[in-house]
């Protein structure tokens with residue numbers, strides 16, 4: 001299947017976080033590709049990836065990075081596709097560095113910034129699916145079913161003690 005979502009990250013060490021975005025895309029039936037692209041270690045690859053993404057059929061890019069997290073913003077600077085940024089939780093500063101690096105974009109080059117860590121990656125996967133669903137009724141149906149099931153699970157398990 002032609003990938004609709006590009007899931008990229010600055011390092012293999014980001015995978016334990018970013019796999020949660022991929023898990024949502026799998027669950028919602030969205031075709032994706034995933035690879036390591038580093039703003040600092042492979043800047044030429046970053047430019048090539050971002051510049052070719054639209055023509056290759058991607059509709060949205062999820063970019064995760066930690067620390068001096070320049071990947072999402074630099075990707076956004078090179079494509080008109082929507083870019084979702086996931087701040088990976090860093091060891092030194094618990095992801096606050098990642099969050100602030102990603103969220104404080106200058107006006108004109110937006111990055112849709114999610115929460116730090118697993119919740120942010122999960123929601124990036126869901127939000128990417130929501131973007132794809134604008135043109136894909138099967139993904140829309142999967143999203144509606146996911147939300148209904150999530151609600152029902154809470155209603156069916158009201159006792160917080162388990």
Ligand code: RP5
Pocket residue numbers: 009010011012013014038064065066067068088
């Ligand atoms: C960033 O630096 C990556 O996104 C990662 O979160 C962080 C640390 O990378 P490694 O030194 O673990 O490769 O570019």
